[in-house]
Each structure stands twice: as C-alpha cells, then as structure tokens.
Amino acid sequence: MAALTLYSCAVEKYIPEDEKLYTGAEIEIKSDSIIENEPQLKAVLQEALRPKPNSKFLGMRPGLHYYYKMQQEKPGFLNRFFYKRIGEEPVYESSVQPFEVEEILINRLENRGFFYSTATSEMIEEEKYASAKYTVTVPSPYRIASYQLDSLSEPFYSEIKESVANTKLKPGMRFDLSNLKLERERIDSELKQKGYYNFNNGFLIFEADTNQYDKKRFDLFLRLKNETPAKSVVPYRISKINVYPNYNVGTDSLSNEVIRFNEKNYINGEDFFKSKYLDPYITLEEGQLYSPQNSKNTARRLSTIGAYKFVNIQYKEIDTLLTDSLGALEANIFLSPLNKRAIRAELQGVTKSNNFAGPGLALTYTNRNLFKGGEILNITGRVSYEVQAGGGDSGGRSSLELGLKNELIFPRVIFPIKINSDFFEYAIPKTKTSVGVDYLNRTKLYSLISGTGQFGYLWQANRYVTHEIIPISINYTKLSNTTPEFEQILDDNEFLRRSFEQQFISGLNYSFTYNGMVDAGKTHQFYLNATLDVAGNSISLFGKENEEGTNEFLGLEYAQYAKGDVDVRYHFNFAKEQTIATRLFAGYGLAYGNSDVLPYVKQYFAGGPYSVRAFRIRSLGPGTYTDDGTNQSSFFDQTGNIRLEANVEYRFPIFSYLKGAVFADAGNIWNSKENEALPGGKFTSNFLNELGMGAGFGLRVDVQGFVIRFDLAAPFHDPSQEVGQRFDFRYDEPIFNFAIGYPF
Template identity: 75%
Template sequence: MTENHKITVIFLTVFLLLQSCAVKKFIPEDERLYTGASVEIKSDSVIDNKENLETVLEEALRPEPNSKFLGMRPGLHFYYKMQQQNPGFINRFFYKRIGEEPVYQSDVKPFEVEEILRNRMENRGFFYSQISSEFEEKEMEASINYTVKAPTPYTIASYQLDSLPRPIYSEIKQSVGKTKLSKGMRFDLSNMKLERERIDNDLKHNGYYNFNANFLIFEADTNQYDRKKFDLYLRLKKEVPNKAIVPYKISKINVYANYNSQDTTTTEVTRFNEKNFINSADFFNPKYLDPFITLEEGQFYSPEDSRNTSRRLATIGAYKFVNIQYKEKDSSLTDSLGILEANIFLSPLNKRAIRAELQAVTKSNSFAGPGLAVTYSNRNLFNGGETLNTTASFGYEVQLGSGSNSGNTSINLGLKSELIFPRVIFPIKIDTDFFEYAIPKTKTSVGVDYLSRTKLYTLLSGTAQFGYIWQANKYVTHEIIPISINYTKPSNTSPEFEEILDENPFLKRSFDQQFISGLNYSFTYNGMVDTAKKNQFFLNATVDVAGNSISLFGKENEMGKKEFLGLEYAQFAKFDADFRYHFNFGKEQVIATRLFGGYGYAYGNSDIIPYVKQYYSGGPYSVRAFRIRSLGPGTYNDAENPENNYFDQTGNIRLEANIEYRFPIISYLKGAVFADAGNIWNSKANPVYHGADKFTSNFINELGMGAGVGLRVDVQGFVIRFDFAAPFHDPSTEEGFNFDVNETVFNFGIGYPF
C-alpha cells in the first residue's frame, strides 16, 4: 500500500469514528439507539422454502432502525444538527432531503411484534408456534433477537369443491381443475387468496360480470386426521346476490364516436356490423372505426375484450378519452343469464393543433445560431382517424471567431408532411383479427430540405417514405419501411468546395451518389413503461438496407457505376443497436446506463456510405463533453486541417457507453452526475486523416471520455435539460487522461438523453 493510500484509509477511519461519536453524544442518558432486529427459526422438521418464510417474518419486524451509509447515520446526524439553535443552511437543506428522527430502544414493543410473528406463522400453517425475544444491549446501542419455535405444519390431504348452485358450479369446477393447490402442500392463506383471485378471473372471462373473489370462502376440516392434515373445501358465502352467480351477455353495443358529455341528445343512429353508431357517421366512418372494437353482440362479457377495445381505440390518436360503460338490464335477469348493454363513449381531441420548437445550436467548428420548427396537426382528416402532421423548419448558423472562415453562414429550410392512417393499407386485404393488441398503422411522408452554405454549395434534398408501424404488445413495437427514397442534389458549388472535394476523395464519393432507395426495419422493446419496476430494460435495433431492389434495373455508366433513371444510386447496409438499463431505488433516484453500437457497410455500387447516412459522435444525446459531431473519427485532430472543419466529422462505425445517476433536488428540479465514453471510426482509412480514423483492436484507448453534472426541470414528464461536461480523455491529443475543466461544454436538450 502506498503512502497516499495509507493516509486516505486513516482519514476515512477517523472521519467515520467522528461521525459515529457525533451521533452518540446526542443520545439521551436513559436511552439506547435501536440498531435493528433478527429472526431465528427453530424447527424439528424440514421447512420447505425456509428462505421465503424468513423473508416474510423479517418484513414484519417493527420499527425500522435508522438507515446507515458506510457505517454512518447521516439522516440521524442532520436530525440532531437541526435541534441546535442555529443549524445553518447546509444542515437545514440536508435534513429536508435525508433527515430521520431517532429510533430508540424504548420505541420497540416486543410483545406486539411477537404477536405479529405468531400470526404470520399461523397464516402459513405453523399453528401454536412459540415466539420469544431478547434484547442485546451495548453502550448507547441495543438490538433485539426473536426466536421462533415452529411445530410441524398442517398440510393439505384433499381439495374439494362444495355444493354450489348452477350454472356457476360447472364453471368453478372447471377452474378448480386447473388449480395449483395439491396434496401435501402446506396450509398457506396467501396461496388460498391467489386461488380465489384466479377463479374470479376465470369467471369474469366467462361472463360473470357481478362476481367478486370475496364471495368465495375456504374451510379446513382436521377432524378426519391425527397427523396435522386437513381437507380443504371451497364454497360460496351466504347471501351472495343472485346476479353474481349468473353469466351476462351483451345484447347491444352503442358507439358514440363524437361524444360530448354535455350533449346527450340522440339524433342519428347508424347500424353497422351489429353495432349502433350514434351521432357518428359524419365524424368517423363506422367502416373504419369498427375494426378497433372487439366487443360483439351476443358474446359473454369479458374484461379482456373491454381492455383490448379501450386500448385499440386509444391508439387511433384522435381521442383524448375512451370510456366503456356497461348497463345492466335488470328486467331481463333470469336464474341462468343476465343482459348487458355496452356504451362506448369516445371524446375527440381538438381537430387542429400547432406546436413550435425553438432551438439553439453550437458546433465544434464555431458555428452557432437559432433554429425554429413549427408543426401543424390535423386529426381525423378524412373521417377515418387519419392524422396529418406538417412541419416547417428554419435554421440559421454563423461561424464565429477570427479565422479565415469567420463570417460564413449556413441557412437550412425544411418542409415535411406526414400522413398516418390507423389501419393497414395493402393491395391484399389483411385480417385485423390477427393483430390482437393493436392494429398496425400506415405511415407516408414526403419532405424537402434546402441547405445553403456560403462560399461552398447549395444542397437540395427530397425524401419520401411508405411503411407500417405495429405495437405487438405492451413492450414490443415493429416498424418497417419497405419504400424509402432519398434524393440529394448539390448545386451552386464554388471553386473552394470543388478543391476540398478533390483533396478528400472519401468526402467526394459520399456526395457523388445522390439517390438512395432502400428498406428500413426497427425493433423496439420498451420495458420503461413499467414505471414501478426496480429494473427496467430498453432495446432498439435497426436495419437499413439500400440499393438492392433497384440494382436489378440499373445500367452501368462510363465510370463503371450503375445508374437508375440517370441517377447513380447507393448500396449499403447499416445495423445499430441501442440498449438501456435503469435501476430505480430510493425516492426518484435512478442509475441509468446505455450502450450503443453501429456499423455501416458499403458494397456493390458504393465505395463509401453516403454522407447523410454516416454516424457522428458528441453532443447532448451522445458524449456530452464534446460538441455535436466533433468527436473522432478515431484519433483525428481537425486542428491540423482547419479547411476541413466546415464539415461534420463522420464515420461508418460508432460505439458509445453512458452512465448517469439521477436524483431529486427540490420540487420540479432534478440533478444528475454522469460519465460518457464513445467515438466513431472508419473501417477503411481515409487518406486525408492519415490513418487516424481507422478502426483497430486498440479502439478502447481511442474512446473520448468525459464527465459532468446536470440540472433538469421535469414538469409532469416534460423535461428541459442543462448538462455541463468536461473531457478527461481526448483521443485527438497525446495528453492521456486529464480532466480539463477549462474545456467544459454546455449542453441544452429536451427530454432525458437515454
């Protein structure tokens, strides 16, 4: 151990002792600090799943002792500090965050805890258990040990269904046949509760609309046995209402596709596919709305069908509320059947909406400027749930500084329209019953972008896409774009720009192939929707393939490259994966991690992937200690070639890793501490970069790394993010690891980075 390490260990030990003493000096003379309890189970027989039983007993121990961290009790420390006459700002701040009132030995009620433990044991078949307790006292501290003497537990000899009225008898008998309760199982109230809920769920799916799990009761009979066995009987409680023990059928389905809660007057009814569409035909065509409704007249009530219908209707994107109500027809109730009328109330969103986004951009090449995007949405455009989104964007950047390129400007104009149909548009009719969770949507979009960079070129590009998006279940989403076309045309090129291209053949080739036609597929697993889970996972995998289909029709030009309709087209394949893991603990505290890997391969008609399809690294959603598109490729240093820094630094390989600790500060203000690592490379070295950009086995040492802190304003899921990060490893320099605060980068973003 080095001298520095010895000093650190000694300092930490002294600090912990001082903190411990600082707490103990505040404990009253007639008290001891309660440090916790333990439970020991003693039994003459083998206990199945003993670990689970111990966990159940430990959860019943009261009270909870004060929390500890590295041997200290910071919450208790700040509580005592607050009792002083002038606690100070720091003590008040931390007391609000982590302060805890002390728990003393006198707060422990052993007899009450023993009674709770005895109850837990009886609920799991260990009747007549003996519980004892004993305090273990030290100077200023005390703990307690509970000893549980467990007798041989009672076990099931048989599980039988008692006599029940029809028709519910046959339904419950069929459900009991699928039970997990078996001969030899230990008596356990929690298992019986689960059994009642399982039977109730089965009955609900068979139409028993008014049934409740509490209507079922278990009875145990030990009279037939001498060796702690019992017969278990299931029956109905007394005075269960008749309407609870008969199934219900749906006699009528009424759909209010344009429901206004203040307008209950019925004026028009359209009958379609055995459903009544009320005041709906002029708003939402019943032909297009009907496939989203899985309820049918004449079928038995099913909560699953109700949930499916509600969820499918909500995915249309035209409604803010979906409310399904059932009305009982008491006059039609018999001893064997009940009748329901289903009313589906759909409250539309505003037909038109406008959203504006204001952005600020700053890049490593000293370009900075504002950006504005305005989106106009028109919902239910053709009375079939269609949504039209039209976005107009404007961006202006100017290169600051005193170099030769100072004063250069960049103007970006864009217009994009996206039309989404909440159904499958395909030459062959698709049976929507196959898509149980949600009906796929058809997406079409067209867009045009204009980019003007002074002294260099003007770039006009157009895009068109047609594809489908389908949510397979709660977690999984598929998106396939079988038709994706991108055309880019440079014009007004200056001699300076032509000279740059001549000196950089890789850049020149990335601009040459102006036509991209391909297929995209994306798979997303989003476990983040389970917000209450401690462990959350997310995975997005994307495949982008271009040029294969049109290569069948291509004709070779004088340069040996194939063209389609007179345009040289690109051929490449890209695959990338984005994996995220969140560990949730404490109150709004999260450790969020992310891994990203991407690879692009040019083949056939292409020597290099088109410029617009290449990867970049750095920025508010990447490695935040480096400005956007400024990191890499490899160990390349753009300071050596200032004439090339007008272009973003790109590559066909990208690797990144991020970790972030998120915590609450006060109200809507959240904090974060993070570290990022990543870079881009080329699989084939670009001569302009002198080989610094090529991916090798030494890639780990070429990762750009940085760390920083962040502030986030989180108002009901809408997040405005401010991150400050500084690099501690810059692959473009030979300084090694050096945390340079003077190179701190400010990042502004909307939403969390991952």
C-alpha cells in the first residue's frame, strides 16, 4: 500500500514536454504605513488568485495521478474508481493569466479602501513546475469622516433616519464595499419590518465626497435612486387574511364555504381543521403592518403542528386601496395536509452474549388529525421472540415479548388554567399523553406484566433548544408464574430481587436538548441532551409503612430514586460528506429512601449497536465482572447504576447512497455498591482501566436521511480479562451490528 501511495505522486513523467505544472502563487504586500488586520487582507487577496493549483495531500497529488492514469488505454477498475472520487485535471502554467490576476487584486484592494494600489507579477519556473509571485503596493486607505442621509420626503425620511441612527458605520472606519452592502441590507430588513413591502436594498445608493479633505477622508451620503418606484416608499398594511386549512396543490382554491373567526377568513376547512384550534398558530392580524418576521413565525408555527406537508403564505397587493401614504395587502395562507393515516413497519434482529437471538416486529398506525385539531395518535404494537441456542440446562429457553402503546399528542397546552399562547413566541408547546402495556414471558423462569402512563409537555424554545417535562409518569410491574429455578436466582442475587420487588414507580422526568446539528452546513456542530428522572417523592406523602419496614401506596411498594444523564456530541465536517463525529455520555442513578437499588427497568447497560459495538448488546460489565458460565442469572442483562461512554467515528462517502465509517468505542457500567452476585462490578478510582474498548468499520445506506447501518467491530481492551491480558485485539472474533439510524 505504501508503495502504491508513493507511486501515485510520481506525476512528473506525465507532464507534457511543452508544459509546466502550476503549483500556486504567493503574495507580498508592501506599504508605507501599518495595515490593520493585514493577515485578513492577505487571506482575501490569496482567495482571489486564479487558477487554483492541483490539490496536495502530504506533499503528494493523488487526484492528478488518477487523472493521468485515466488517460491510459486500459486504466483498470481501481483507477476509474479513484478518479471518479478524487480525480483532477492538471493545471498548467499556460492557463495562468497574470495580468488578469493583477487587475483582480487591485479591485479587491480598492473595494477595501486602498485606492491607487498597484500590482506586479513574475513567474518562477523550474524543470517541470512553475509558480507565480504577486507583489502589491498598498497606500494608506481612505476613511470615513461623516455618514449622512440625503434629503427625502416624509414620512419615509423619518423611518430611514431612525435606521441610519443605529448604523455600525462610524467616523474613522476604513472604506469597505462589503460593509456598505451589509448596511444596505440592514436598512432594507428594518424597513421591511415596518411594512415597506415593495422596498429592496437595490434602491439605496452610497456616494462618497472627498473634495473637502486632503488626507484621504471622505463624507459618505446615502440616498435613493432616482428611478425608485413611488409604491416602494409606502408602508403596507394587511387588510384581509384568508386561510385555506385543507388546500390541495394544483387545485382551484375557490370555495363557497367561508367561516369568519377572530378577524380571519377560514375557507373550506372547518370539516378538516377547526378554526379555534388553528387560529393560535397564526400571528398575522388584520390591520397589522406587513412584517416578514411575522410571516416566518406563522409559517414555522403552522409547520410544527405535524399535520401539514406544505405551508405557503402569499401576499397580494390591493391596488384599489393604494394611496400616497399607505398600501393594502391580502394575505393568503395555503396549508396542504399530509396523508391523515399512515402505517409503518419495523423489523429488527437481536443477538446477545448469552446466545439468545431472535427477530422483532413493530407496527405503528398514525392518525395525524384525530379530533380536527392537529392531534396525532400513534398506536404501536410490538412482538419479539428470542431463543437460546446451546446444550445443557440453558438450552431451550425462550423469551416472548408483546407490547402495545398508545400515544396521543395535542399541538397545544392542556392545563387547568388557560395559558395565553402569545407567551410562546417561537412555537406553541405540545401536550403528550401515552398509555402502554407489555407482557414478557421467559420460559422456565417467570412472566412479567408492566403498564405505563405519562402526561407532559414538549416545548421548542427556539431553533436549537427543546424542553420536555413529564410531571406525571407512572410505571407498574407485576411478576408472576415464577419457577423454583428463578426463585433460587433471586435468593442468590439480593440486588436482583430488590430491583423486581418495587412494582410501582411514580415520578417526573425533565429533558433539555440543545441541537446544533440542525445547521447542516456548519463546520462545527454541537449537541447536548441532559435528562433528570426523579421518582417517589410526591407519592411518599401518601405512603404507609408495611410489616417489612418499607413504604407502600395502595398496597404496592414504590421506588424512590434520582437518575441523571448527560449526552454531548460534536461533529467536525471538514470536507464534503466527510465528518469526524464524537460523543461522550455519563449517567448516574441514586436509590434512596424506600429503595436501596434502582428498579431493573431503570438500570444502565452497555454494548450493542448504539453503545460499545465490539461487545454484544447488554453484555459489557459491570466493571470487571466475568461471566464464566456458572452463574445461573447469566440469562439476565448485565446492568448497573453508573455508565460512562466515549465514541469517535470518521464518516465518508463511497458512492451514491452508500457511506462508510471507521470507528472506536469505549465504555462500561458499574454499581455504586458491591454486588456479591456480580463481583468486580463496583465503581472505583481505577475505572479508566476497566473500560471496554473496541474498533471497527461500517457501511451505511443513507437514503434522504433514512439510514440502514451495518457495523463490524472487535474488542481490543476487555475488562473481564485478567490484568495484563486485557489489551488484545481480537480481530478474528468480530461482532456484527445491524441498526436503523446513526449511533450518534
């Protein structure tokens, strides 16, 4: 491979005899005075250089090499593949036009106030290569002496004068064309917010006057172009608002059914979406001055309902109402619904370290407008079956899980006291309710029935921040049909018994999310999710102590604990579709009061396709615990109340929808108290030496955000091994992971 890499850079022999490969240019700046931000100015000039030389990697030109290889009669599959990905046509000296570049450099300097600059160039030639050197002589720049607004007619003069008063252009600033363009855009934006519907920044023009000064200073004047249309300097008000709640694109929007509600016309939509539920999402009002911001707010709020695929707000000028001082607009809000009903199927396959494997199927029915108020109903049914392969006493065990969950989301706040929706400027909070039941049967061991119920709110505070608070969260589990074998397992593991005994969980959950990943074009992206889960505090006020010394509510022993998680992610997008993704996770659960151990369903696990992928799901830890096969409870997932994890992944494109990745994971779980049934699982200061670590590679099929992921990973640090034997890259024992979506 090294030989191939070195060979790929030997491009000299392909360069034609009458050509020299262009390797780039350098710029030298000469000035008789100190230049402010000279490195920034040099970067601007460097960016203006043309043409760009062929790219280099570690001093080599692989893209150019594969171009030359493609010119051969039989380039071969690998050469064709790499040429398609990174191939570049050669840039020769003959394609360089120094005089044109000099003019561009002078233009860039003048745009930044360095008038009367000069530029010279020379070509530096070697045997097979050539480069350019440009020298620019830069005099002291012109600076602003004053910034004034030219005379205009009222009331437009007062409006624009108020905007100019907030300018960032100050006396002493260097002339800069880009700053003048930003100033025009700023004024245009502020005027739009004041109702000037037909205005645009192209109607503004700057003029500089240097006649009064002899030391490179100038007065800056802002005025309107002479050909500016009269209606551009007139504010517009919204005189009429038409809402089409059930609009089909490409059809005639005319209808005879018009319902007047809260000074808006709802046309042909009452049977689809009730006006009283839709109206709070619309921030536009009749009599209101035109404002692009109000339009954006309305469009965004309507899009968050979840019932519409398109939200289109169009304005129509009412020419008959136009005067010299005021114009009128008709606002038409077209809302195109999604399909009201949908069914989604998801098929999964799971393998575990205890030789259990099996399929899982989930079906979800969705109704996106249940009560004609944008309510979303999701009904999900799940079934999964696992069987344990192997001989002896363990063979023949199986696990059957059935689940049904009903989730109803209201796109508004349901609360005993009415809350004004105007308080929520960015988005109206949603009310979430859910009820679910699960049945789990593990042959030769037990059956478990669990029921859950939740009521809470989801609120997007701004583009990045989301809050979710669940003040009512109830979970009930009932263990039944236990076998003597399972009772013996519980007798041998008191922690496991206690985690099953507390059947009732009542508490609240809070989640804070900052999602910078929504800015897909940014080089640096951050994500933070912090959750808090507290149970048993409020219900303890009604608890009654039983004969065993623990408290019960309605005859059920309830859990008391606090659990907090932090999930931090950082993505570095350094090239097209190439990303280095990192993740840190930390979680801790504290049992107190009525509990001395977290409920089994609230404990952490490690390993699997969304964790440390070199270990099978729920097989890593706790700590240095080793399952030697003699522990009867090995059927159960290895869990703990502390979890730490770190991941790093390099993602890159292969071709079309197929993507690739190389990754490394590290993590583990621990218990804060020693569990005799899981020796070595207690958290200590030596936790770094107890991390499970692995590395691998993966393939992903990414079709418009829907990702099917295949990862193959092998461990290189296994904490379950003896000290001194933990570092061992077992590449011949890889773990295959199949999952939907990226891991982080």
